[in-house]
Amino acid sequence: MSNPFLAPSTLPYQLPPFGQIGEEDFLPAFDSGIDEHLADIEAIVSNPDPASFENTILAMERAGQGLRRVALVFHNNSSAHSTEGIQAVEKEIAPRLASHEDNIYLNKALFERVSAVEVSGLDAESARLAAEYRQRFIRAGAQLDDAAQQRLRDLNGELSRLGTEFSQRLLRDTNASALLLDDESELEGLSADDIASAAGAAEAAGHPGKYLLTLILPTSQPALESLANRETRRRLHEASINRGFRDNENNTVGVAARMAALRAERAALLGFANHAELATDDQTAPSLDAIHDLLGRLAKPAVRNARAEARQLEEAAGHPIEAWDWPYYSGKVRAEKYDVDLAALRPYFELDRVLQDGVFFAANKLYGLTFHERSDLQGYHPEVRVWEVREEDGTGLGLFLGDYYTRETKNGGAWMNSFVEQSRLAGTQAVVVNNLNISRPPAGEPTLLTFDEVRTTFHEFGHALHGLFSNVTYPLFSGTSVPRDFVEYPSQVNEMWMLWPEVVSNYARHHQTGEPLPQETIDRLVAARQWGEGFATTEYLGAALLDLAWHELPPGAAVEDPPAFENQALHDAGVDYAPVPPRYRTGYFKHIFAGGYAAAYYAYIWSEVLDADSVEWFRESGGLTRENGEHFRRELLSRGYSVDPLQAFASFRGRAARLEPLLERRGLADQS
Incomplete structure (x- = not known):
């Protein structure tokens, strides 16, 4: 049979033909796609006609379609269904893809043509595309001399290899670190469903009669x-x-330290003081100093609030609070x-009702x-579900795939990926997937979500909408292809509907009786929103500031003791409060x-400034209405990167963002 990636899919919306795709198809498809892409680029470079938008920029947008098809599927599978076969392919292909990207963006003849394209007379989106390509070449090192470019190639290849190594070691260590328990009494406090899930996980892992608590990606479980x-x-x-700190084959902190050093060296080659300056150079944040200013403004009051919360927890507990006590006594x-x-709300949060009716x-x-x-369309795993999304008039918008359960081959956390990206140039509509990590219940039992899992379901669907609503000409600008410190904004806005009265009353119903979640309970949930914000802000800032510490290392700096480095970084940032460890170590x-x-984990709080201001607009403008939705869709969600993101925000909001709504949301308004 021919390789299923060699031609566009004939399925609706060009959904990849997952039923025909085997692990053995990926490497040949990558080989073919890379060769085809290089041939496309060579045709652009060797064109005897003067460089123009059509024969250079537009030709680049049309190039490499075969490689794009296989890469989009593979990059999702390497996170969502990372079998041993997929991991073997990833180890081989990751450095090759890095080398391939260098072969394009370090091609001086191609850069000369891109730089020679005349943009006068182009429409705004096309002129933006030409400028964006030129800037990407410069940031990739196209202006470096040959020796510097060769070193850059070496660094990019090694970083790609190490990133794959980090991911695969972490998956193995997360599975190996799951807590195995002998006696049900050790699980006191968990619901019967959770205990049954732990028993099922233990049996699936080869430990019948025991109980296994699997780990999700963040610190708090x-x-x-x-x-x-x-x-x-x-x-x-x-x-x-x-996880990752033990001195064994799954150690990741040594890999991380090596990556930080190589990133610092690469940044210096490209003319930046450190990787953080390089990474934030093309974001919506105006500077690295502005990012530190925001995080620093939040850190002191956040820790103060966390300490105040701890005093209440200690009073309830009757003893000093350790990190493992915090979630229990906070509840x-x-x-x-x-x-x-x-915990008592879970019977009201059944997965299908949350999805369909929420x-x-x-x-x-x-x-x-x-x-x-x-049901006639197939996903990449039997657990994946497929929905066709239609407009109000019945016309098709795209496909949405949902992959909700945890499994040993799936990375922790939650994310959205695209399999097909919307583009008028390519004539394609979006096909997107949401991945979560919900524990699978015993056979025949309902899937009951935690409060946080409900929030995550709404959050990730905000990313899906960003992809589905894309209405741009060029693939480079499609959907969520926006700066890191903007991409989280639409998804955070979508969380607001979780407790919106009309929505929560529609989905939050007891899975056995059908009784709605009492309104007084919803009112108390709304009233309790700020409880725990000291903890939440502090643990988030710990991770964001740790990220910057790793990536503000100067070239030549070597971290020999990652735990000590971590402790010092948190201390220097003023967020070293032991009962609240960072969200990620x-x-x-x-x-x-x-x-x-x-150097971009700050993006969540930076995006939340826009999110909180947008939530305020929705509340002021009448909330859940078609008029409001169409305004948000037209001015922001549909624009991708075809316009400046902050310009899109201002078009939606009517002005630039204000910080005050975020400070009020997090209980920091009077303390900043």
Whole structure:
């Protein structure tokens, strides 16, 4: 049979033909795609006609379609279904893809043609495309001399290899670090469903009769809020925070330190003081100093709030609070202070209802979308579901795939990927996927979500909408192809509908009785929103500032003791508060060492400035209305990177963003 990646898919919306794709197809498809792309580039370079937008910039946008098809599928699978076969392909192909990108962006003849393109007379999107290509060549090193370019190639190849190594070691160590327990009494406080899930996970891992608590990517683990056994909490917390730090074959911190050093050297080659300056040079944040100013403005009041919360927790506990105690006693204080027990809400958050009657319902009310499950279309794993998304008038918009359950071959965390990107030039509409890591219930039992998992479901669907609503000409600008410190903004806005009265009353119903979540409970949830913001802001800032510390290292600096470096970085930033460890420690900080967020984890709080201001606009403008949804879609969600992101925000909001809504949301307004 011919390789399924060699031609565009004939399935609806060019959904990849997953039923025909085998692991053995990826390497040949990459080989073919790289060769085809290089041939396309050679045709551009060797064109005897003077460089023009059509024969250079537009030709580059049309080049490499075969490589794009296989890369989009593979990069999702390497995170969502990372089998041994996929990992072997990844190890081989990652450095080759880095080398291939260098062969394009370090091609001096190609750069000369790109630089020679005349932009006068072009429409705004086309002129922006030409300027963006030229800037990408410069940032990639096109103006360096031959010796510097060769060193840059070496660095890019090694960094690509190390990023893959970090990711694969972390997946193995996360699986190996899952907490295995012998006796059900050690799980006191967990629901019957959670205990059954732990028993099922243990049996699947070859430990029948025992209980296995698997780990998710961040430091804090969901079970910590319910586990009454303090020793079990301690063991689970330490299993989480020690990932990647052990001196064995799964050690990741040595890889991280090496990557930080190589990134610093690469930044110097490109004319920057450190990697953080390089990484933030093309973001919406005006400077690295502006980023530090925002984070520094938040750090002191956040830690002060966290300490105030800790005093309440210690009063409830009757002893000093350790990191593994915090979620448990925070839940108890929330329950006492606001009469809100988040664990007791799970029977009201059944996965299908959250999706159909919550996430999809809100999208229908705002944008007129309808969702039609396509059981005739296949995903890359049996657990993946496929929906066709249609406009209000019934015309097709794209496909949405959902992959919700955790498994040993899936990386922790939650994310959105694209399989097909919208482009008028290519005549394509979006095909996107959301990945979560929800524990699979025992056979025949409903999937009940935690409060945080409900929020994550709404959040990730905000990314999906950003991709689905894209309405641009050029693939380079499609959907979520925006700066890191802007990409989280639409997804954070979508979280607001989780507790919007019309939405929550529609989906939050008891899975057995159908009774709605009582309005007084919803009111208490809203009232309790700021409880725990000291903890949440401090743990986030710990990760964001740790990220910057790693990536502000000067060239030549070597970190011999990553744990000591980590401790010093948190101390210097003023967020070294032991009961609140950073959301990610170095050993499992995949975002920055294998996920594209190096020196960009600050993006979440930077985006939240826009998010909080946008939520204020929606509330002032009447909330969940078609008029509001269309305005947000037209001015912002549909624009991709075809306009400056902050210009798109100003077109939507009517002005530049204000910081005050964020400070009020996080309880920092009077303390900053």
